[in-house]
Structures are given as C-alpha cells and as structure tokens.
Amino acid sequence: PSQGYYTRRGGVGESGDFITSPEISQVFGELIGIWYISEWMAMGKPNTFQLVELGPGRGTLTEDILRVFKQLTSVLSKCDVSVHLVEVSPKLSEIQAVMLTGGKVQPNPEDESAYMKGISKTGIPIFWYRDIQDVPPGYSFYLAHEFFDALPIHKFQQTEKGWREVLVDIDPEVPDQLRFVLSPSRTLATQNFIQPEETRDHVEVCPEAGVIVQRLASRIEKDGGAALVADYGHDGTKTDTFRGFRNHKLHDVLSAPGTADLTADVDFSYLRKMTQGKTATLGPIKQREFLKNMGIDLRLQVLLQNSSDTATREQLLHSYDMLMNPEKMGDCFNFFALLPHHRLVHPDKKEKPESKSPLPPVAGFNELLLK
Numbered sequence: 454p455s456q457g458y459y460t461r462r463g464g465v466g467e468s469g470d471f472i473t474s475p476e477i478s479q480v481f482g483e484l485i486g487i488w489y490i491s492e493w494m495a496m497g498k499p500n501t502f503q504l505v506e507l508g509p510g511r512g513t514l515t516e517d518i519l520r521v522f523k524q525l526t527s528v529l530s531k532c533d534v535s536v537h538l539v540e541v542s543p544k545l546s547e548i549q550a551v552m553l554t555g556g557k558v559q560p561n562p563e564d565e566s567a568y569m570k571g572i573s574k575t576g577i578p579i580f581w582y583r584d585i586q587d588v589p590p591g592y593s594f595y596l597a598h599e600f601f602d603a604l605p606i607h608k609f610q611q612t613e614k615g616w617r618e619v620l621v622d623i624d625p626e627v628p629d630q631l632r633f634v635l636s637p638s639r640t641l642a643t644q645n646f647i648q649p650e651e652t653r654d655h656v657e658v659c660p661e662a663g664v665i666v667q668r669l670a671s672r673i674e675k676d677g678g679a680a681l682v683a684d685y686g687h688d689g690t691k692t693d694t695f696r697g698f699r700n701h702k703l704h705d706v707l708s709a710p711g712t713a714d715l716t717a718d719v720d721f722s723y724l725r726k727m728t729q730g731k732t733a734t735l736g737p738i739k740q741r742e743f744l745k746n747m748g749i750d751l752r753l754q755v756l757l758q759n760s761s762d763t764a765t766r767e768q769l770l771h772s773y774d775m776l777m778n779p780e781k782m783g784d785c786f787n788f789f790a791l792l793p794h795h796r797l798v799h800p801d802k803k804e805k806p807e808s809k810s811p812l813p814p815v816a817g818f819n820e821l822l823l824k
C-alpha cells in the first residue's frame with residue numbers, strides 16, 4: 454500500500470515507464486467516446502448515465518472522451534452525464550485532477566462516498582473513488598483500459614505431484630535477492646483458482662480481476678449500461694506472461710520491487726467465465742479491427758486534411774501506425790465488451806422471432822458499413 458509502484462511512481466507516458474494508446478493519439482479516446490454514445494443511442498437514450506473509468510492513468514483518455522461528449526452536445530443535450538474515476542494512486546489522481554478540472558477539486562466531500570470531487574473543464578461533475586463498490590449504483594458505462602493487466606496474479610505449474618503455486622522467496626545464497634520457488638504442496642490458491650477443465654501446464658490467474666468483472670456484470674444486469682475492456686491479452690491460451698517495465702525497457706520482476714511496472718496479459722476467457730452469464734460478452738477482438746470498425750481511417754483522413762504542417766501530419770501517421778500495425782499495438786491489444794443480454798437478443802425473440810425490427814449492431818465489433 455505505501456511502497457507499491459502505483460502509489461509511489463505510476464509512470465504512464467513518454468517520460469515514464471510505459472506508454473499507452475490514449476497517450477499516443479487523441480483519436481483513440483475519441484473513438485471510444487463515440488462507442489459510448491453509439492451504445493447510449495442503441496439503448497434508447499436513457500436520460501442519465503455515469504461514465505465509470507477504472508485506472509484512468511493520467512486522465513488523457515477521459516479528457517478525449519469528454520471532448521467528444523462536448524462536441525456532440527446537441528445529441529447529449531437532454532442527458533445528465535457524470536464521470537466516476539476509480540483510482541488508488543494519490544499521485545495519479547492529482548495528475549488527473551489537473552488534467553480534467555484544472556486542479557479545482559474538493560478533497561473528502563462530506564456528502565459523498567468519493568474521496569475527491571470536481572467539475573470538468575466541459576462542465577461535467579467528476580468523482581474519485583478507491584474501489585468500484587464505492588461508485589453509486591445507476592445506469593453506467595464502464596471503461597477499463599490497461600487496468601486489468603496491472604492487478605496482481607497468482608502463477609501455477611503442473612508437476613508430477615499435481616498443481617503447485619509459484620511463490621517468491623528470499624535467496625539464501627545472495628543477500629537482498631528474491632527468487633521464485635515452487636510451493637512444496639498444494640496451496641489455498643491452487644485449490645481455489647484453477648479451473649477444473651484447465652489444460653495448460655503453466656497458468657496465471659488474476660482473482661482480483663475476476664471479482665471486479667463479477668461486480669461489473671452484476672451492476673450492468675441490475676442497472677443497465679455496458680463495459681468496454683481493452684488490454685493486451687489472450688483468450689485462455691498463454692502461459693507465462695508476467696513481466697516488468699522500467700523506462701520503457703523490460704525489467705526483472707524480482708529486482709528493486711516497487712520501482713517497475715509489473716504486468717501480466719489479461720486472460721479474457723477467465724473474465725468471460727466470471728460474468729457468470731449475467732451479461733452477454735463480445736470479443737476479444739484485435740485493437741486494429743476494433744478501431745477500423747470504429748472508423749479510424751476516416752478520422753485520420755479528416756485530421757490530415759485539417760493540418761497543414763508536415764510535422765503534424767507525420768505525427769498523425771506515426772501514431773496511427775503505432776495503434777494499428779500488427780507488429781506494434783494492433784494485434785496484441787484486444788477489445789472486449791459486457792452488454793445486457795437484451796442488447797444482443799430481443800427478450801421475446803424465442804416466442805415471436807419475426808416480431809421486432811433487428812437490433813442495431815454493436816459498433817466496433819461489427820464491420821463499419823457506410824451508407
């Protein structure tokens with residue numbers, strides 16, 4: 454809690470330890486903002502919604518989304534929008550406050566479950582919490598970009614004697630050095646976190662991600678809305694992905710703990726299982742497919758047409774390549790969504806299959822068709 458990476462350092466961005474898509478290009482957040490508006494319209498334009506972001510980093514993604522909401526004021530005019538940020542890092546919440554409100558925030562407001570509140574530069578109320586459970590219930594759109602990969606994992610290995618947990622120990626030979634060891638017998642975690650049907654012989658499980666997804670699914674089932682999860686990950690196939698980054702370079706996870714970003718690929722098959730059928734899921738699909746379906750090529754063309762200087766044009770093309778190139782972020786990042794079942798299938802479809810007009814497709818997960 455006091456010496457952890459996100460509490461002390463949390464270096465998102467070019468000058469930090471790792472760079473993320475919203476820090477690379479404004480287009481990324483703009484397209485995500487459009488995704489929420491598109492879902493809001495498809496769900497019948499409810500008169501209020503909360504945008505709830507888990508792990509907002511520097512606040513850049515929220516800023517880009519709020520700019521889209523501002524540009525589409527005419528569409529959203531009758532809707533009461535509020536922003537709810539779930540952030541544990543005191544340092545990053547300060548950076549977010551400056552970015553989003555210009556630093557005008559009220560700490561520990563008495564009448565709220567939030568630890569801080571303020572008003573965005575575009576006039577939308579923003580609240581900060583440490584835990585998703587503190588966010589008030591209500592119709593909500595959730596966002597988790599590069600959040601789940603930051604949560605702690607358990608590592609397991611299949612041995613001749615059965616499943617064993619990979620643990621961290623102090624190396625008896627070298628002072629101040631940590632090492633990995635295998636548990637001599639089964640642990641509570643091996644008994645509880647490995648799926649009975651598991652076929653891999655090395656597995657990473659993130660129970661905290663499972664608990665949060667269960668909460669998201671329950672909230673969406675009860676109050677409506679949708680969740681968009683974007684992260685690097687796989688659909689239950691990868692085995693050893695735990696690694697560290699410091700100053701944009703790979704870093705030994707056991708050396709100088711608390712000074713490097715530790716990360717493990719998100720197992721989307723596990724997240725899907727943890728929804729327990731309370732919501733429907735879409736994806737994971739590759740970032741380059743999602744952004745293409747969201748119209749990134751059109752947006753790039755408009756930005757290129759509107760910029761006259763060569764440096765800006767080069768920067769636009771470079772950031773497009775970072776996001777879309779399969780060798781860069783295009784293939785390893787995935788998009789995954791939780792949606793109420795009725796968003797994908799008419800509730801009375803079984804009895805009267807022809808009775809209703811087709812539901813609008815979910816943007817990003819379906820090919821973009823220009824009329």
Ligand code: SAH
Binds near residue numbers: 545604
């Ligand atoms: N979404 C941002 C930042 C990703 S970094 C981006 O894409 O740029 C991960 C974020 O999650 C940071 O803001 C970090 O402080 C936050 N975080 C890490 N563990 C958390 C936890 N247990 N609860 C809430 N936030 C957490």
